[in-house]
Amino acid sequence: MGTSIRVSAFRWVPPFAQGLARDFRVRWALEEAGLPYEERLIGPEDQATESYRALQPFGQIPAIEDDGLPLFESGAIVLHIAQQSDALMPSDPARRARVTCWAFAALNSIEPRVQALAEIDLFHADAEWAKLRRPAVEQAAKARLTTLAARFNGRDYLEDRFTAADILMTTVLRNLRHTDIVAQIPPLEAYRLRCEARPAFQKAMADHLAPSAKHAPTVN
Numbered sequence: 701m702g703t704s705i706r707v708s709a710f711r712w713v714p715p716f717a718q719g720l721a722r723d724f725r726v727r728w729a730l731e732e733a734g735l736p737y738e739e740r741l742i743g744p745e746d747q748a749t750e751s752y753r754a755l756q757p758f759g760q761i762p763a764i765e766d767d768g769l770p771l772f773e774s775g776a777i778v779l780h781i782a783q784q785s786d787a788l789m790p791s792d793p794a795r796r797a798r799v800t801c802w803a804f805a806a807l808n809s810i811e812p813r814v815q816a817l818a819e820i821d822l823f824h825a826d827a828e829w830a831k832l833r834r835p836a837v838e839q840a841a842k843a844r845l846t847t848l849a850a851r852f853n854g855r856d857y858l859e860d861r862f863t864a865a866d867i868l869m870t871t872v873l874r875n876l877r878h879t880d881i882v883a884q885i886p887p888l889e890a891y892r893l894r895c896e897a898r899p900a901f902q903k904a905m906a907d908h909l910a911p912s913a914k915h916a917p918t919v920n
């Protein structure tokens with residue numbers, strides 16, 4: 701197990717991304733696992749540097765260095781942390797494989813549809829093509845989320861207890877916070893709120909928001 705973990709995050713993100721930027725997933729996992737970490741705060745000037753690209757080939761956040769081991773992709777990082785902590789991943793191989801299924805489901809079956817809608821709303825809302833495309837994108841996201849909600853019939857979490865997959869799924873659902881889509885699906889809303897009520901979520905969120913508050917650009 702690594703003795704020192706460093707997590708990259710942006711020094712400042714605009715309000716629409718505060719609470720959503722993906723370093724949060726990693727911070728939350730580390731809090732649940734009880735693993736201390738340091739921040740490596742970066743800005744746009746760092747993203748294309750050779751030293752940062754050695755950590756994150758696309759210049760994005762997050763990346764971590766775990767005792768010198770560079771890792772990127774928030775899903776891979778969360779699963780790596782989970783392997784070090786029973787709080788996030790059971791030790792039984794079959795149960796681990798189930799958690800991995802749900803981690804990929806969050807990132808590969810749910811996130812693309814959620815992200816497609818969020819990108820239209822946050823970046824292209826006024827474009828004519830976006831107005832034409834949005835209804836179908838919204839419908840596709842809602843359909844996938846309604847199917848997901850059935851998973852919570854008689855279950856509080858994706859598996860029989862909270863795991864790393866719930867961190868990924870909750871953070872994916874949060875990308876629709878500018879809409880009432882999740883709130884309109886009561887089992888999903890209850891699941892989101894249940895996960896967000898965890899002390900580790902709260903602590904990680906405070907630590908995620910702090911740099912943007914500290915480094916907010918001054919208005920002239």
Ligand SMILES: N[C@@H](CCC(=O)N[C@@H](CS)C(=O)NCC(=O)O)C(=O)O
Nearest residue numbers: 721722759760761762772773774775
């Ligand atoms: N698939 C990557 C996506 C990472 C990502 O999109 N990071 C965003 C912030 S949440 C970023 O760094 N954006 C700036 C950029 O792409 O230049 C992951 O999950 O780690």
